[in-house]
Amino acid sequence: MSQPRKPWLGVTLVGIALLLAPLVVGASLGNAWVRVLDFAALYIMLALGLNIVVGFAGLLDLGYIAFYAVGAYLYALLASPHFGVHWPAWAILPLGAAVAGLFGVLLGAPTLRLRGDYLAIVTLGFGEIIRIFLNNLNSPVNITNGPKGIAGIDAISVFGHRLSKSIDIGGFTVSGVMLYYYLFVVLALGIVFVGIRLQDSRIGRAWVAIREDEVAAKACGINTRNVKLLAFAMGASFGGVAGGLFAGFQEFVSPESFGLMESIMVLCMVVLGGMGHIPGVIFGGLLLTVLPEAFRHGAGPAQQALFGKVLLDPEALRMLLFGLALIAVMLYRPAGLWPEPRHRREMGK
Amino acid sequence: MDIFLQQLINGLTLGSIYALVALGYTMVYGILGLINFAHGEVVMIGALSSLTFVRLLENSGLPGTLVLLIGLLLAALVCMTLGFAIERVAYRPLRSAPRLAPLITAIGVSIVLQQLAMLIWGRGYHSVPALLPAGRHEFLGASFTNVQVVIVVVAALTMVGLTLLVNRTRLGRAMRATAENPAIAGLMGVDADRIISLTFVIGSALAALAGVLVSANYGIAHYHMGFILGLKAFTAAVLGGIGNLAGAMVGGVLLGVIEALGAGYIGDLTGGVLGSHYQDVFAFFVLIVVLVFRPSGLMGEKVAERA
Numbered sequence: 001m002s003q004p005r006k007p008w009l010g011v012t013l014v015g016i017a018l019l020l021a022p023l024v025v026g027a028s029l030g031n032a033w034v035r036v037l038d039f040a041a042l043y044i045m046l047a048l049g050l051n052i053v054v055g056f057a058g059l060l061d062l063g064y065i066a067f068y069a070v071g072a073y074l075y076a077l078l079a080s081p082h083f084g085v086h087w088p089a090w091a092i093l094p095l096g097a098a099v100a101g102l103f104g105v106l107l108g109a110p111t112l113r114l115r116g117d118y119l120a121i122v123t124l125g126f127g128e129i130i131r132i133f134l135n136n137l138n139s140p141v142n143i144t145n146g147p148k149g150i151a152g153i154d155a156i157s158v159f160g161h162r163l164s165k166s167i168d169i170g171g172f173t174v175s176g177v178m179l180y181y182y183l184f185v186v187l188a189l190g191i192v193f194v195g196i197r198l199q200d201s202r203i204g205r206a207w208v209a210i211r212e213d214e215v216a217a218k219a220c221g222i223n224t225r226n227v228k229l230l231a232f233a234m235g236a237s238f239g240g241v242a243g244g245l246f247a248g249f250q251e252f253v254s255p256e257s258f259g260l261m262e263s264i265m266v267l268c269m270v271v272l273g274g275m276g277h278i279p280g281v282i283f284g285g286l287l288l289t290v291l292p293e294a295f296r297h298g299a300g301p302a303q304q305a306l307f308g309k310v311l312l313d314p315e316a317l318r319m320l321l322f323g324l325a326l327i328a329v330m331l332y333r334p335a336g337l338w339p340e341p342r343h344r345r346e347m348g349k
Numbered sequence: 350m351d352i353f354l355q356q357l358i359n360g361l362t363l364g365s366i367y368a369l370v371a372l373g374y375t376m377v378y379g380i381l382g383l384i385n386f387a388h389g390e391v392v393m394i395g396a397l398s399s400l401t402f403v404r405l406l407e408n409s410g411l412p413g414t415l416v417l418l419i420g421l422l423l424a425a426l427v428c429m430t431l432g433f434a435i436e437r438v439a440y441r442p443l444r445s446a447p448r449l450a451p452l453i454t455a456i457g458v459s460i461v462l463q464q465l466a467m468l469i470w471g472r473g474y475h476s477v478p479a480l481l482p483a484g485r486h487e488f489l490g491a492s493f494t495n496v497q498v499v500i501v502v503v504a505a506l507t508m509v510g511l512t513l514l515v516n517r518t519r520l521g522r523a524m525r526a527t528a529e530n531p532a533i534a535g536l537m538g539v540d541a542d543r544i545i546s547l548t549f550v551i552g553s554a555l556a557a558l559a560g561v562l563v564s565a566n567y568g569i570a571h572y573h574m575g576f577i578l579g580l581k582a583f584t585a586a587v588l589g590g591i592g593n594l595a596g597a598m599v600g601g602v603l604l605g606v607i608e609a610l611g612a613g614y615i616g617d618l619t620g621g622v623l624g625s626h627y628q629d630v631f632a633f634f635v636l637i638v639v640l641v642f643r644p645s646g647l648m649g650e651k652v653a654e655r656a
Binding site for chain 1: 378384438439442443446447448449450451452453454456457458459460461463464465467468580583584587591626627629630632633634636637640641644645646
């Protein structure tokens, strides 16, 4: 990857932007929008995890949200009044990563022989199975509390401070959503770092080799089975961490949050941004979290201003525009909005 | 025994509908290698638009069966136009694009259709008038309705017709040639673009038929019905071996029967631990097991590893 001449300048600028973003957004648009940024950070983590599976290794996974669900429910069960257990978040999150990774292997192992669309439908089925179990595991033993979900989950604490509560620094109040924002951004940056290091590692190159041609990769001495399983496990563990954070942030989980549409949403982030290209995926995640929210807030008032009344249900209009945007972007940029400059790199060498 | 027979009949009904929808997936996949994710929504549009036409004709004094038939034909026309347009707008420009690009446009189309349907027909559930002469038949302790008979017979006839079309006619030969290799088929004088369009049109007509049948079976239709139906039908197509017509039919019927029997017996089998709401788990579980042992589906040809 061609390094910019002054990498530290760019990094500093991005750092300052990330630091100030919630303050500016909070002051100008209100805390609801800071919440949107929190979700953007969560979705970026998910998209980066899925990017390992789909973007690097080329394994089409349509049930990725299941790992998010595993992480979230693990957190919910271990830190809520539901079982009366209250583990600290920092014990649960690594455990969530490990358990989700295990589920990743569990899904990966039987599907190693499947290719392309067959893999897609099996992962889709897997995601649905997890969701149905979450929905129904309230009898005969109540584990997940069924469709009602688990409420009253402990908020994440950092250095003994619950992030759900605001904090005063020199007369300036930093609200809970902002604290969560900083936590999520730090963790997302960690995941970005891991992703970048993985990409150029031996494993990362093995994934790309499998994506490009599995038979040739095998012939080159790559243990395709282990490397594919590793892709599933790594991707899943990122999802597991994001899920745990989601549960602590929302303080409530229910099966509704983990439907197929969510998996599709995350996949859209990866593909729309530019598969296998980390900055592109981050951009895709940000775009697909913020744009629909902007539509949600803007569609009603805009109609009011244009026609004097709300002609179309804003919610339907929002999704309609979202669908049209998906089609349009793919028609004009089939490789994504910010694709990997692989060609340039190959030509340069 | 009577529960078994009853669930078998229910499963056969449901399975025939799955099979009709699965045919649409499998025909497109066979020719383009593309999952037409929007197909389930075409089924939904078929069901809702036929309902609208039926409502318009309801008080015209025509016999119910004729009203249903006219509604079906008009809905088929709507769906065929829609299928043609979807292929033109969302898939044709992306023939040579990366494989995931048409998948995303398909998801986009499916979202757009669903929201349009919501704007046109609203969020509510619509009850579908019973137009076929009501009737219930007893058979060895199990019972079935006229609607169920019509569904199974119509589905079976359609499948026979489609098989004849693909295997015996000039158009079918062109379709098979295009599926084999569009470029070579082009050299042999087949207009591949036209054949692909026609495939979408035929698949959409089947979707309209399936939509009418499924709403007649349950007595309701709503804007969200296409999603899960499409998912099940796609599962059925993969189960049978996607790209294979006979596979889609077998997969559809099998999936319906498995689901119905699973729902009927899962409580007894597990001592009441798991109830019938695990019906969907059953379907997906069977799918995974089948694919693990036969990675290209029950009737799919074994695909050679590409070099």
